[in-house]
Amino acid sequence: MDDMPSQSSPLNQDLIQSLKDLLGEKGWTDDQEIISPHTSDWRGNFVGHSDFMVSPSTTEEVSEVMKLCHRYGQPVCPQGGNTGLVNGGIAYGEIVLSMARMNNVRSIDTFNNSLVAEAGCILANVHTAADEQDRYFPLSLGSQGSCTIGGLISTNAGGVAVLRYGMMRDLLLGMEVVTANGEIWSALRGLRKDNTGYDLKHLFCGAEGTLGIVTAATLKLFPKPKTATAWLTLETPQKAVELLSLVRKHAGDSVTGFEILPKVGVELAAREIDAVRDPLPNEAPWRILLEVSLASEDHAQDVLQTVLEKALEDSLITDGVVAASLSQAEMFWHVRESLPLVKRGFLTSVNHDISVPVSKVPQFLETTEAAMKEMVPDVEIFAFGHLGDGNIHYGVAERTDAENPTVKAKSLDITFKVHQIVTDLGGSISAEHGVGLLKRDELPDHKSETELNMMRSIKKALDPENLMNPGRVISVR
Ligand SMILES: Cc1cc2nc3c(=O)[nH]c(=O)nc-3n(C[C@H](O)[C@H](O)[C@H](O)COP(=O)(O)OP(=O)(O)OC[C@H]3O[C@@H](n4cnc5c(N)ncnc54)[C@H](O)[C@@H]3O)c2cc1C
Known part of the structure; x- marks a missing residue:
């Protein structure tokens, strides 16, 4: 955390008074009960600290806040809903700049x-x-x-x-x-x-x-799109990739969603979260949630029905159902959206947000699982996500009551290995969540010096005093 402010350095009191005068009572707080939910993430993985939070209500107020912070050399940490997953929006001594009041x-x-x-x-x-x-x-x-x-x-x-x-x-x-x-x-x-x-x-x-x-x-x-949604079960990720190709043949660019879920994940979700149940509870190890959007709902339903029949005929899937109503489609999506939330109750896990070319997802899953089995005796792989984009949320997990708990102790080695395989396959170590502090120090292993230097040059050009979320994404020191 080299170029970040020290958690203990006191804030300039002239600056604080100027911010209070500028924003009025609704626009600032130094109450730790109010600030602390903004300085830890929703999972409780990252806990930071800040003595002062501002909540401007107009662009002009944001501008005046930044002019004052610039004059006093005061770093700020901008924050929206604090749902980020990479320790990017948690303050470590900076003033928190909450955007919550600019909500029109x-x-x-x-x-x-x-x-x-x-x-x-x-x-x-x-x-x-x-x-x-x-x-x-x-x-x-x-x-x-x-x-x-x-x-x-x-x-x-x-x-x-x-x-x-x-x-x-x-x-x-x-x-x-x-x-x-x-x-x-x-x-x-x-x-x-x-x-x-x-x-x-x-x-x-x-x-x-x-x-x-x-x-x-x-x-x-x-x-507004007219959608149809299907829930399919299948044996392997390779069959899922072939299924995507088949769907595209019939629906072209109208495939809106193509999400992969493991049977084990759906079962865990069903145990922990209300109204979650597997729409097709059979032994196949994988599920696909598929959505297409076309000119009319009838057309979308017909396309999915055709795909389903062809996929069964070609043995790409073991079973499948097209949602008969909007509420059934919402139920399928509820299962998908529950998956990021289930792991805490039952498993200790180290999570990754990776992407590889869609065609290489099966190879990624196979190679990584073999590597993880060598590292963690009772490993449970919890891999799900946006298969259609080649983006897998890859959890390396073990039950919280595992006989030889290994995952926590080996978390750095696990991540190093997963990311090495991703890089070997031409992928990215952050598909959609970003870098924050969590992955910053790994970037040099995955980007060229030329690329990192261009990033540093942009940062220095737009923020020469290093006041904007210093130390996140790229270190300029
Ligand atoms: C259950 C769950 C599911 C999720 N699913 C997905 C998913 O499918 N895909 C995905 O991409 N992400 C996903 N996320 C991650 C997260 O929701 C996204 O990263 C989201 O974009 C963060 O928005 P936020 O308003 O909460 O930003 P915050 O967490 O507050 O901030 C995120 C980053 O943006 C900066 N920032 C925030 N507002 C501003 C601003 N106005 N100006 C400048 N910088 C700013 C912060 O400093 C920080 O670095 C998921 C998170 C959860 C909890």
Whole structure:
């Protein structure tokens, strides 16, 4: 944590008084009962500290906050919904800059199919705002009741519809940012074409708060899709990859979701979480949740029915069912969304968020499982996720009552090995969660010096005083 502020260095009291005067009572707190939920993550894995939190309510206030912090050389840690998974939004001595009060949808343009949302807007509320105008914002993930537009942009979040609509980066038409020295850059125009030089919004997307504060964004909207959803069971990940190819043959680019789940994971979810049950409880070790979006629901249902029959005929699946109603489809998705939440009760696990080319997912799973069996006597592999994007959330687990508990003690070796296999297969050690502090020190093993130097140059150019989330993603010292 070399270039991060010391947890014990006191804050400048002139700065604190100026921030209080600027923001008024609703805009700041030094109450540890209020601050502490913001300085630890939802799993309790990372616990930081901050003496002061600001919650500006307008872009102009964010700008004034940053001007003051710049004048006093005070680092800040921006935060949205605090659902990030890589220790990027937890303060370690910095002032917490919460975006929670900037939560307005500023405008919707149905002819341009675009929506301008402030950074603190919760994703589920953006879904509702789009829905009320008969439009659709497609980014969808398990944390959507808490995560914010600013956090989603800053982590370039993925989720369950990337196959059809892309990552957050692909859904951006414009952005408003406050820079490290407090200037406001506003480019919310919502243009689909604009080739007037560097596309700066893409720098701030995925920067994890290290380059500036995202205060608002213009997002792409779509016509509401007509979907059909199926739950399939199958023997191997290789058959799943072949199944994806078959679905694409019939549905083209209309495949919205293609999620893989292990039988063992669904069983654990069913034991721990309300209203979760395996829709097809049979012995096959894998399940696929498949969604297609087409012009009409009937057409989508017909396509899935055809795929299902063909897949059975070709022995790609052992069984399958197309959801007969919206509530049944929601039940299938509930099972999927429960998976990230189940591990704590039953297992100790070391988790990874990796991607490899889709065609190499079976090889990744096979090679890594063999390697893990050598390292951990009673290993249980808990692998699930966005197979259609080659993105697997790979948990190396053991029961909490394992006879020879090994996973915790060997966690660094386990991660090193998993990431080495990923790199050998041409993959990425962070598919969608980002780098934060969790993976920062691993980057040099997976990126060239040239690439790291370009990243450092960008950071130094936009934040020369190193005030924006210092030490996260890339160290400049
Ligand atoms: C149950 C669960 C399921 C999840 N599923 C997925 C998934 O499928 N796909 C996926 O990609 N992620 C997933 N995540 C991770 C997480 O939800 C995303 O990373 C999300 O984008 C974080 O948004 P947030 O508002 O909570 O950001 P935070 O956690 O508050 O912050 C994340 C990072 O962004 C920075 N930041 C936040 N707001 C701003 C801003 N306005 N300006 C500048 N920097 C800012 C922070 O400093 C931090 O570095 C999941 C998390 C949970 C808990």
